[in-house]
Amino acid sequence: MAAILDNPDLRFAFWALVKCVVILTAMLGVVSYLIYVERKVAGHMQARTGPNRVGPLGLLQPVADILKLFFKEEFIPDAANKIIFHLAPVLAVIPALVSFSVVPVGPNFTVTDINVGLLLFLAMSSLGVYAITLGGWSSNNKYALLGGLRSSAQMISYELALGLSTVGVLLIAGSLSLVDIVRAQEHVWFAVYQPVAFVIFMIAAFAETNRAPFDLPEAEAELVAGFHTEYSSMKWGMFFLGEFMNVITISSIAITLFLGGWNGPWLPDSLKFLWFFLKLGVLLFFFIWVRWTYPRLRYDQLMNLGWKVLLPVALANILVTGTVIHWLGNR
Amino acid sequence: MIAPALFAVFAAIAVVSALSVILQRNPVTSALFLVVTFCSLAGIYLVLHAEFIGMVQVIVYAGAIMVLFLFVIMYLNLGRDIETGLQIALRRGVGWLMGFALLAAGVALFRHPWAAGPPAPPGPPVGNTQAIGLLLYSRYLFPFEVTSMLLLVAMVGVVVIARGRRAPGPAADLPPGAATGAEPRGDA
């Protein structure tokens, strides 16, 4: 037994596993209450009260929701491609969880700190397309297929802007490791140096997570429910879970890259993670706020914004950042 | 001890899913198995300490190229391939035979004693990504710039191909503009 505990590889694997379990549980808890918060905020923005029947202030609503999802009848279309139909909801959740493994929550709490952390995030966000595209295709339903095709075009287009907006941060920090990037922001957040990149990143983040005003893949006014038209019960729940996990992950990355990560005044190192969670809460509220404020874009507007506005601006931002860094370095 | 085990697992996944790519009749399934192959190759690159290439493999191959494949398969609405008939069975037999001949040639080559050249002197100890970047912008600067031209040419070419032919072709019986979408053709 002692020999097993002393093996560094196994010890690393053990602690990584423990951290994964902690993150998975925390994510599930946060997501279920995020749904509650979304409904509450939406209610108040529309001068209603939101859910308030189950438990005090409706706080037990998530439990009721989840129970309802589990006990609903599961419907699978006859002509669906069964295997891919079952696979798609799983694929919706995995990339978000994997990319959370490189997010530095606190000075001593990251699952792994790898020297290509940011690339891992970009890789996982590029894999996120599959869930929606395959879900839409395998349902064998025209609305679902249209939603799936829309999402693949949309997510590929905005991934470019997302990736290019992070280059400015890389130029300043000089590292792809997210922990190094956070440490480089000890005094000034990168959002101050890179305001344009931050705005582009946030816009692309809304598009990548298919949140309003970029929720064209599900656009209920035109496509019934888009890619998840044929999904029911817990499979539909998995898509929902995946969407919210993606929102949490991409907000965490935005905090890490632009808003100083765990950095903040007053607290000792061991409690710095509270700053991270405070910032996360603010960003999550921002996501909900935007959703209930802006109308959905038209498809051609979406493509124009992505290719003709965000992409050139992101490239210009890289050029300016590079020139300034070169100029400062030469003095 | 862990690295060879990981290599073996990823290699097994890669070979099995690569075989499935060419054995499955449904193009979507083939494409998905190819994604699995690419991801396990990315895992092998990580085991071989090529972190940058491993991540770029996922971003470029799994995240962009295969999505494009899926997009086209869905757009064309392809069903299962029909592969019956004597001619096709004959070709399949010959194809597998030639493949195995090629593999046998490879095995024969492996049986000869051989050794890779002497290892180059180790470079400065910098991160993998940083080292590749330095190399790209110094020794390989010209190929790198040529690559950007290649991408530009490919982009223009694709736009030209995708817009369809302008002279009246097989689609001449359609009303003007129908072949290229709603856009009216000025010089038709």
Place this chain on the structure above:
Amino acid sequence: MIPISWSLALSAVLFVIGVIGVLVRRNALVIFMSIELMLNAANLAFVAFSRDMQSLDGQVFVFFVMTVAAAEVAVGLAIIVNMFRLRETVFVDEINLLKG
């Protein structure tokens, strides 16, 4: 440390699978996928040699191969889509005329 012969053997097997795919399939898209598989097999050999010789040039080559593959896929898929518009098939043995 993984012996280079393992990587090379895997690379050879993947390449042969790609060759067989090109020879036996008649769906142009699957043939295209098999070509991608062969390119990846070559990439694996590059990375294996780069590791064995302690030099990063191999990895730079992989980078270039990926760029070329991306360009190739974009053009190739556009051609296949156009072909499908003209002939309503993606089977290569049914596209046997030089005239469109």
